[in-house]
Amino acid sequence: MTWIDYVVVAVYFIVMIAIGLWAMGRVKGQEDYFMGGRGFGKLLQTFAAFGAGTGAHEPIQVGRTGWTSGLSGVWSALMWLFVTPVYWITAVWYRRMRHLTLGDWFVERYESKALGAAYAVFAIIFYMFYLSTMLSAIAKFAVPLMGIDQIAGLDLKYVLIPGLAGIVIVYGVLGGLTAAYWTDLIQGIFIILLSVLLIPYGLWALVKEFGDPSTQGFMDGFTIMHERVSSDYFSLFTGPSAGEFPLQYIVALTLLALVGIVVQPHFIATGGGSAKSENEARIGLVVGNFLKRLCTVGWAITALIALALLAGRPELAVDPDLVWGIAAREILGPLNLGLVGLMLACLMAAMMSSADTYMIVSSALITRNLYAAYVNPSATDRESVKVARVTGLAIIVGASVVAITMANVFAQFTFAIELPILFAAPFWIGMFWRRANATAVWITIVFSALFFFILPLVIPMLSPEMRTDPAWTTTTNRIVKSIKRTATPADVARHEAWGEAMEQAKDDKKLREKIGAEPPQCEAGDPIEVILVSGDKSIFWSGGVKPVGEESLEMISTVRDGDASILTQRRTGQLQGEGQFKLDFLLYHYIGVDLANVSKATLETLRLPTRVLLPFLVLIVASFLTPRTSESVLDRYYAKMKTEVDPDPETDRRNLEQSYNDPKRFEDRRLFPGTDIEALRPRKSDVYGFAISVAVCFVVIALLVWLAGIGAA
Known part of the structure; x- marks a missing residue:
């Protein structure tokens, strides 16, 4: 990196901090800090969902799997593609909850303050490991870009990770979700740049290196790419690694992702809870995530270009995780236009746009479901915001410690992605089935924790x-x-x-x-x-x-x-x-x-089958064997979840009061009237939106196949 690259990175950091200072003056209470006053429209909701859902580890991950598996390696990130249409339905749930945290939802649905606290503890552990993968990825990406692996005798990660954490803490702690969303808008643009910047320059690099720049344009780079790389690297479902991502595995990954994603703690905000209305929630969540899928297409094409251009790099024979960093250095560095610094800033944006939202959501859970629930129930809004700022700092610090001390990035990611098994079944079943109760949920959580996390460690210790x-x-x-x-x-x-x-x-x-x-x-x-x-x-x-x-x-x-x-x-x-x-x-x-x-x-x-079905089976059986939740509580909860959100808070309050006074007012819309299943018949907007989203999924796949096929013989 040259001085101009460092200037680009410095300017980026200064802008992020300035936004945090500006947003700080807009925070008046908990709803402002944790949900931005629920006043976000389609644009900010879109980039919030896009930013929070796009981790810094993903471009690097696709670069690695693309290097080893060719085009089929894109499924390491594109596995979420067919989950996206379901967001059209779930976004409505998060907005109708009208809560500040998903812990609040567990408290209300199951009449259990302890469940809210347990969910808060889960969120802390989840984010420390999940965010640590992004911090670790940044550190690995930066080494080839900066051309150094040490600063003042310390490994680069010991300097870079705390530095990044500090920037996130400053603007996120000060400005809350408003600062996070505005920075996500800027960072989202950076992430899009990250996803496409290397493609035209990479294609032109192929022409300069292996073609004839006097007669060929950068689009001829596609032809050169196909000439240099074997055709088996361009298959979407099979590849040179003996089918690392076959169809049945992609289906399994999609179902696992679908079951667990709904209880990831940030979904209460980016999933629709902070939007002005249900329409903004839906459009923001779905469009934001489709933006990410399109960026994944860019990452895959970049990986294929790297295959053609950088196959002779010995460092990539040792560690394919370095593909993205080396590609950025070799393709953009010679131009000396600050683009290497821009690329590093883009990847930092991918990390920071997730970290700020995760930090604020975690601080909300600690404040509301631990501090206010057990330490100071009479805490004022002002006191709660102070606690949130302190506890948000702790989440980022914890993630930094995990990133520095735990060397296995994949292990960090795997552990974090499997944790939602604990709460997934209680969420899905509690959303629709009245019979589910707190005792059955505790049985399910204990079973899942023992069966999937504790006993697999303890049994070999007891019986070596x-x-x-x-x-x-x-x-x-x-x-x-x-x-x-x-x-x-x-x-x-x-x-x-x-x-x-x-x-x-x-x-x-x-x-x-x-x-x-x-x-x-x-x-x-x-x-x-x-x-x-x-x-x-x-x-x-x-x-x-x-x-x-x-x-x-x-x-x-x-x-x-x-x-x-x-x-x-x-x-x-x-x-x-x-x-x-x-x-x-x-x-x-x-x-x-x-x-x-x-x-x-x-x-x-x-x-x-075991990780998805067993918790659901345990919860259903346990619910039949344990006492029901109070009928009045269930009536109030399901009446609220059936009442459409009005963008005007006062009108929305009156509509809710009407539903609370007459919980049966939506009985004619129930899919199974007279049963314990509380699902409503889908509306036209539900069906059309879902169908269009499914169609877009196939458009994304068609776009990827078409781009990868340009220049093929």
Whole structure:
């Protein structure tokens, strides 16, 4: 980075702080601080949903999976695509709740102050881990851009992460959600720039490097990209990594995301609760998230360009997470226009636009569902806002500590994304079924916490011999697929990069293992044999298995499939399990399901039935065995959730009073009248909006396939 790049970053920071100072004067009470007075229109709601939903780790993640899996790697972020149409329905729920936190919703629906407190604790842990992934991603991205990995003898992350946290704290703590939303508008523009900036410059870099700039334009970069990269990298559902994202895995990821996303704490604000009306809530949430899906298309095309341009980089043979940073440095750096600094600011915007909202929502939960509920029930609005500012700081500091001390970004992200299992079933069922009650919810939370998080850690501690028991160290079969095809220039470059990386690694055994097997040595146009190795994944251990002493591979079968040969092997010898024990896979073991021949993606897909269905089943059964919630409380709650929000607060208050006085006024609109199911018949706007959103999902996929296909032979 040059001085002009640092100036761009500095100006960006100054503008963010100035917005926080401006917004501070607009905060009069809790509703202003936590919800911006519920006065946001379509534009700010759109960019709030876009900013909060777009993490700094996602472009880097797509860059990595695009490097290893080609176009199919886009599903590492695009898995949320078919969740988006459901937002057209859920946005109405969050606005009709008329609450400041989702903890307040649990208190009202289940008559339990303790449930609100438990949800607040969940939110704190969730955000510390989820936000830490973004801080870690920024630190990794910045190293190749800044060209340094240390400042004053300290690793860059020890300086950069606290610095970023400090900026977020200043403008977010001062200005509350209003500051967060206005900065999200600016940061959203930066994120869009991040998503498209490398494409035209990258295509032109391909022309300059491998084409003829005197006769070719930047669009010819697409043709060069296809000439340099094998066609299997351009498949949306299969790829060079033996189908890392097949269709069944994408469906499973979508369902898991759908079940859990509704209880992510920030959805009470960005999901529609801060909007002027239901219409603003819906349009803001859906359009904002479709903006993100379009940005994901840009990330995928950028990854393909990087594949064609940077295949010879040895550092990428070692760590594909560096794809985005190195691409930005190599493509934008030579221009010396401050674009490298702009790219770094853009990625910081992706992190900060999420962090500010997460911080404010978390501080609202701590203030309302812990402090006001148990410490000072008579706290004034002024006192509550002071507490919120202090506790919001704690969330960012906690996330920074996790980011600095926990090296495994994927582990941080996985833990955070699975936590909503605890509250997902109580939310979905409580939204529609009167029979669900607080006792049943506690049973479900305790069951989910034990079954999915606590026992998988505790059982191996109590019975360490499990780690070497052959019954539990089984793996899926190792599949070696040999494919013959013509070598591309990228194949040649990859082999050269591998050689340089192995030379640099020298006697570092772990690093050499990370670099992996030698790619085919070839010249462009030569017939080559590409070896794809898949399977050999531990069935019962989250950290896999490692050999104890000598190990060997036993051949099971070898078959031919057209030009490809497929060798199936089984690992033998004593093994030791690492990480947590997958307790839910005992179900498949005891009903006799043979998992030896399934792929890694199918193994992950099989987590869906247990993680989604078991909590729902436990809650339903427990609800039938425990006392109901008070009928008067349920009548009041469901009457409120059926009353459309009026943008005028006074009119809305009168409409609510009418519903409270006559809870049966919407009986004629119920889908199942006379039952405990409180779902209403969908309106035309519900059906049309949902259908259009589904159609847009296919438009996004068509756009991605079309862009990736430009220049193909």
